[in-house]
Amino acid sequence: MADLDSAMMLKDLVGWNQTPDDLRRLIEYEPDGCFIAELDGVPVGTVSTTSYGTALAWIGMMLVHPDYRRRGIANSLMLRSLDYLRDRGVSCIKLDATPLGQPLYEQLGFQPEWTFQRWERSGERVASFEPAGQLSPDLIQMDRSAFGADRADWLARVASACRVFTAGSTFGMLRPGHFATYLGPVVSYQRNEVESLIVEMLETVDGRMLWDIPQSNGAAEEIAARLGFRPVRQLLRMWCGESCPAGRPEVQFALLDPATG
Ligand SMILES: CC(C)(COP(=O)(O)OP(=O)(O)OC[C@H]1O[C@@H](n2cnc3c(N)ncnc32)[C@H](O)[C@@H]1OP(=O)(O)O)[C@@H](O)C(=O)NCCC(=O)NCCS
Incomplete structure (x- = not known):
């Protein structure tokens, strides 16, 4: 489960609270919809999708290694997950944005719902x-x-x-x-x-x-x-x-x- 180890390493770098079980559950639920970005063989970013039928899906675990930011890695991961969800026929996609993530999501057409x-x-x-x-x-x-x-x-x-x-x-x-x-x-x-x-x-x-x-x-x-x-x-x-x-x-x-x- 090399992807799980890479995802744990990256989420530890940003200090998030997920356990290995949390990440394993995301990958097992949506095995084709969780992505790791690699640069020269180094894992540098993650994103997960979680579909609730075709009515709604969530994007989460959007994070990029601090040394590799502002190179378009998050944007590529978002485009990959949006393509994946749209190919599955999902009609609405939501996510919960940090202040760092919000401008990226706005550029991709996401609108505020509530705080x-x-x-x-x-x-x-x-x-x-x-x-x-x-x-x-x-x-x-x-x-x-x-x-x-x-x-x-x-x-x-x-x-x-x-x-x-x-x-x-x-x-x-x-x-x-x-x-x-x-x-x-x-x-x-x-x-x-x-x-x-x-x-x-x-x-x-x-x-x-x-x-x-x-x-x-x-x-x-x-x-x-x-x-x-x-x-x-x-x-x-x-x-x-x-x-x-x-x-x-x-x-x-x-x-x-x-x-x-
Ligand atoms: C939010 C986060 C995922 C963004 O990752 P990133 O890979 O740096 O994002 P991108 O490179 O795609 O875009 C970030 C900015 O870099 C710019 N950029 C993209 N490619 C660039 C390049 N080659 N040169 C210079 N700037 C570039 C983008 O235009 C964007 O600019 P803006 O913020 O002024 O709109 C990252 O900061 C992160 O992991 N933060 C901590 C965790 C977090 O808060 N995640 C969001 C959860 S909702």
Whole structure:
């Protein structure tokens, strides 16, 4: 799995939180749609695609080795992945942009959808834990309505590495990370259930944590602040294509992952 080792080496250079399992899952889900750029045999950049049928696909893991930037490598990787997705008949493509990536995506025709912030709780260490809990058809339906597209297959694969929590019309997941546990997704159709479920989730792990929250979801931001998280950076969800399904950020109290939506 040389590609996995190269992708891990590159993502470590930019300090992202993915584990080898996260990258392996992306490659196994979309084996022909994850790309590594090489220059003179040296791996210098990555990009992943994750398709949810033909209605929607996500582009993620867009990064280039710091020594090889501003040579058009990211642009080539983006063109390659856009071609791949369009050949598959995908009608809408989304991604979550950092400020460094945003100009590149704008030049390729991506438009802003909404912003979200990464919130962080500091900690000396990262928790390790075993997966637990079930992803029932009800939870998949809740996620579909919140996200705007059916990503049941992908969600089930992610959930197999996570702790899954439920309470009435609310569910949440905790996922292991390289340097921090990731909280998300959390979807809730009953505001009075969500804070106690998140408290219950946090009681099961200690250490450093990350949590991505749509900026239009003020209730989620208030909960995060009360629970000792603070915002550390802003990202922009962007889209291009036709008939783009709209998610419902007001019921997404935590996003699944900027690499896949
Ligand atoms: C964002 C990122 C992927 C861009 O990678 P890159 O390979 O440098 O991107 P490109 O070379 O295709 O384009 C970057 C700029 O270089 C310019 N450029 C491209 N080829 C060039 C060349 N031969 N000479 C000079 N400039 C060039 C592009 O026009 C673009 O300019 P602009 O920013 O003024 O519009 C990279 O900065 C990165 O990995 N950042 C950290 C991780 C990150 O934030 N990723 C984005 C996640 S959404």
